[in-house]
Amino acid sequence: MTNHWVDLKNADAFLIMGSNAAEHHPISFKWVMQAKEKGAVVIHVDPKFSRTSARSSFHVPLRSGTDIAFLGGMIKYIVEKEKYFKDYVVEYTNASFIVNKDFSFNDGLFSGFDSQARKYDTKTWSFEMDETGVPKKDKTLQDPHCVFQLMKNHYSRYTPEKVSAITGVSPENLLKVYDAYSATGVGTKAGTVMYALGWTQHTVGVQNIRAACMVQLLLGNIGIPGGGVNALRGEPNVQGSTDHALLYNSIPGYLGTPVADWQTIADYNKANTPVSKDPKSANWWQNKPKYLASLLKGWYGEKATADNDFCYGLLPKVENGVDYSYMYLFDRMLQGKMRGGFIFGLNPMNSLANSNKARAAMDKLDWVVVSELHHSETTDNWRRPGVDSKKIKTEYFLLPSAHRIEKEGTVTNSGRWTLWHHKAIEPMGQAKPFGFMLVGLMNILRNKYLKQGGALPEALTHQDWPKTYVPEDWTKRINGFFLTDAKFGGKEYKKGQLVPTFGALAADGSTSSLCWVYTGSFTEEEGNKTKRRDAKQTPMQEKIGLFPNWAWCWPVNRRIIYNRASVDPTGKPWNPDKALIAWQDGKWVGDVPDGPWPPMADKDGKYPFIMQSMGFGALFGPGRVDGPFPEHYEPVETPVTSHPFSAQLSSPMYKSVSSELDKLAKPGDPAYPIVLTTYSLTEHWCGGGETRNVPNLLEAEPGLYVEMSQELAKEKGIQNGDGVIVENVRGRVEAIAMVTVRIRPFTVQGKTVHLIGMPFCYGWTTHKCGDATNRLTPSVADPNTTIYELKACLVNVQKAEKLTEIV
């Protein structure tokens, strides 16, 4: 979230899209309802009518996978009806930038596409620079090559008629939403976007969110109270685990994973550190070398020296352009290329796309270490239905893990608040925290390497590991230390003392930090700030529900990111009633501003979007691999064979793998005419591993169902409660029909398209409750993030003769 949970109460309009917030983040609705009581309009755009819809001002059903068409229409509406917040757009976004004259867009493809490689050469997606290296601008927004005009032109095709034809939303409903939401395009109103997996799990997932960012930038809704683009996030510490980069493509603190071409730290820094010649651009990422050096010092301690590149050379380097995420991992596993691995607190046999493939792939491992609270479809994959356990040669090590309540440490919520949780009770039986297992294992391994040698032992033995797992020691390591006596901010620090803020981190090896965004969370001056529980506020903060003394929030306790955009260039809040920061008597008051500099109009002022190298909000976003403007493409499995915006049916760049288990239905496949979307449900959590082990929750939601419209049921001769087979090219799933008015057929390009929905929380380890819905979903993914397209694929449904998976 750019903002935070309590801040939802400041919104005047909500666009809840790609999320079922009331059911999956119920407490968020506490704040949504507060705003609604005060007159805010709450709009829910979603294929299914849910509790979120029931509590919203209105619900608009949308065919899954057509969000960009819907939002593209909104951009067109905002631009053409001049609903945008002009001062904000001109001053704070790149609307006025002049784009490379060679940039073009033709029939669904941007300039530079190589259809053989399915890849863009992005050289033309660039800005024209003046002689000093600063982007050329036309603040009148009239230049035909300026971002604003290109954007206007791009979305001029998204007429209500076309958008309606492809999304299945009536033109009246479209205008109702566009009109209500775009009313926030004035300085004194705020609109917020709440999204979750309903946006990310598409082959255009990143562009869905980009489209929302554009809407928000046009309306001046980023960086202000009650605004923002808010990822509600689906998991308990998904924010923190992303910050600490349990991801192949980054190392902690959003630094890129080293690739083979970057052999030295100098290579790395050269390739990764952005340069801006504009003195008004803060270009925060210019500090990257400091964060990398501090991370390496954190990992390798005294063994890391300037002379040995801080042990950078020991790090694994990935091959440029090779993807090591789940989709490829399990593909390689199936090919027998993986020998062993660790699966901690995760049930991929139920939650990954194409479960049949994932399950078969796991059988190819020599050994696997699984750590869990309960038995799950993953821990017990070797004895799943239909396989002969004796033939599964994989060794399984099952480690009982401690529950959150049985251990201490920090987690980070979606609003980036880092929160200490105390240990309330001892772990049950011999269960242990993950930290105990991993520190224990590493110590054994390091001893083995010290005594026996082996491949590149220094990569392990040079690392700095404690003997036992003490959580708070790691909280300190994450914050970072001064490694020599130092002076910062007029204060003396001794070697070994905690670094007060990331401004003090250095590239010369004199500081350490395991994740620079967390630096400042644990200081000599104030101790462990994640334990702070003080609700104290200034009257200004109280007005907007800002709690600066409660725990700590990255970065530097800034509660709303890009908050310099909430004031005009002289530092006056756009909305004085809900002021976030303000420049008063030569200093900032309110939230921690995005950098200490004076307001933008001052000679030493900076642009608000400090993490963008040029300092401006990106209406034109050249950083994504699949285009600088979001463009509607159909899901890879789509019920249509054409759409009104271009001949490019699906994303030209979506990722996929091609084992024999990775079949795809062709567009408009008559054998599989029905769209399937998948989701969570309230009584069970994600893959269901924990909640299916609570008998009373299982009693309330006992088995796998498929929600379908009355019209579809009638067409298929299915009665409510009938056992049905949901089937496609990849799999076959048994479920019970739930015939409902909450899902209704869509009229798409004049034809009826049916959509059905299924939860994915059921699995075979719970007796006869049904098995993985994800046996149906495809291994195709967004080209930027490789997140699977779990929200839209094609199936057919028929009444079952006999059921075996479900009673």
Next chain:
Amino acid sequence: MPKSFFIDTSRCIACRGCQIACKEWHELPANQTRQQGSHQNPPDLNPNNYKVLRFSEYLDGDTVRWLFFPDQCRHCQDPPCISVGGSLVDGAMIHDSQTGAVVYTEKTSKISEKDFENILSACPYNIPRRNPKTGRISKCDMCFDRVSHGLVPVCVKTCPTGAMNFGERKEILDMANARLAEVKKTFPKAMLADADSVSVVYLLTDDPQKYYKFSVAQNDSGMDRKMFFAQLFRPVRKSASSVLRG
């Protein structure tokens, strides 16, 4: 002093916290339910569920209506079940004069199946259930043990939205009427179901029949012949506390 519930369906989100908390407090075992095409599980009241969340949906023109009804015993002011069955077995079915709770004890297992059917047919809300194994008749007991210790019923404690409320009858009726006035602004059809004759007052936002057949008292199971005669020979009310506490 008599107690009452106020169940505000306009605030219910069907989270089923009440349904599950009720089971846990009364230590009722989980049923082996199966998905039968509804979120309503178990599908009906049963000896292991004194409380069931009922779901109902329909299309109102182009608008989806999804109604939630946490069903439980209404603890009638003048309970027909007691009229019919109160004198069958001493101490089996009690109407507590202090709280207004209608409580069935273990002694109901001595009541015959046929008599149970009469009791059930007398209930305007189709509430009592009989365990065929033990013969015991059961239903919501207003958490009599909790209430007599000054605590609120466990479903009320659990409710996260304020749909479930409990207190002195007068205060509860005031609360219900105040809320009704507010809700009527959005739902002109809103009403309080049988407020005068029951201790469990539901606020409904829609036609009662849209919720559930027995959301309001059903005439066909109301005052039948048996009940009429039963009324003539009505047993003296006993204080449940004297039986249960003693």
Next chain:
Amino acid sequence: MDCNRREFIKVTGTGVLGLSLLQLGVDITPVQAYTATLKTTGTKEIVTVCPFCSVSCHIVASVRNGKLISTEGDPEYPINEGALCAKGAALFTMTLDNRLQKPMYRAAGATRWVEKSWEWTLEQIADRVKKVRDKDLILKNDKGQTVNRLESMFFIGTSHADNEECAIAHQMSRGLGIVHIDHQART
């Protein structure tokens, strides 16, 4: 005027002067005798964070003699203000049932789990890891660049872990040379 709390406690009127119950003629001995028959229990209230969605509602866990006796929404946390959804409210039961309590091992081709000690289990895992790593670690790629990567081993999970544990998992993975790293953010 310095009005800190310590100051107030020193100057507060209540209690400095006054009469005892005995002076008031109230005989407290029966109450004292009664009290002697009472068994008390001490309970600690410890604040933890709900393990479900990422609102991170705070929960007060009441613990008596090391045993969890109840959980409730923390009224102090500015986000949930004491409220909980159905799952958060069910946290208490969820920590109890069907938990894995001992390390277990399933041998190749075996049809059942065998309970093992932590020492044995970690030692065996370390053994497997070292064997694979020593055999499969790629020091140079086709172009002769140093890559030090171990492609045949993976680490996946988990957003259930604390930040401290995530930092450990990452440091360990990169130390081993693992490049297949992923977690729930991608599902």
Next chain:
Amino acid sequence: MQPVAATENSIHQAIHTTAEEALSARPVMASLIRPFVNLFLQKASCITRLDFDTWTEDLKGAHDRLLSGIPILMTLSLEPWRKPLETACEWMLPAIREAFPAIGGDIEAVTAAYRNDNLPLSRLAEEYLDGSFTHYESSAQSIGVSADTLAFVMNTVLSTVLEAFAPRIWAGMEDVRWSKGNCPICGCLPSVSYLAKPSGDAGEFLKDSGGKKFLHCALCGHNWRINRHICPVCDNTDAELRFFLSVPDYPGERVDICRKCGFYLPCADLRERSAMPHLDTAAVCMVHLDILARQQGFKPLSYLTWNRIENGIEFPQDISS
């Protein structure tokens, strides 16, 4: 959340219900509870009759001082309170005599002094609030009672007036967030705390589950919210050093203890209760918990009439040490 302004009848009702509930559980406490119940009943009758209109102090300055942490009455003269204090004497002196016949003679002496205009009520009240007690010894001597007796009387009289005035003094101060351990109105320490019942504002999606902690002032009866996870005395936040004692069958009554500073405070847990008790009565009804906490070596946050269970206690001059 302040309890709704109460009528004489409703306070009486609450006193009776609270006492009856406790007595049915612990009949042995009757001899302790009864006298206080009678005193509180009389106090409630007096409170609802006190006339506040004569006091027209402008509290604007007090509001600003409150923002900087100074209780409202700290710096105010109580001279204009003479009339209400007198009314309280009229009501409460006979009530004390009736409730505690053992000190009947002393009370008669005090009553006589009051009648003879020999009791400087406003000054004694001010000193009581300041904790200075400069004139108590001399006044008591001139009446022929002990300073302790005089202090006990003044406590009863002053608390009656304060309890009547507190809600009106607080009106206009609601915007002030007060999170200290002593009362924002009179500066006094609490006699008891309570965990509030759930509240669900109509506009919200989810109600809270209750459990917000309020302190109840031992003198003026004002209730104010504090952070439940912080010791109100020493600001200790370490959960390992804080706990509460309770008797298993009575989960609604407990005594909160901080090992760091060694102080305890009884607490009425109202989260699941269906009605709001009379808090002072509830505090009297929890004296058995006071005894238990003392036996474990902890000190009461404030010495109240009903918890002076030892004889000749030596009151520490600085209890925050």
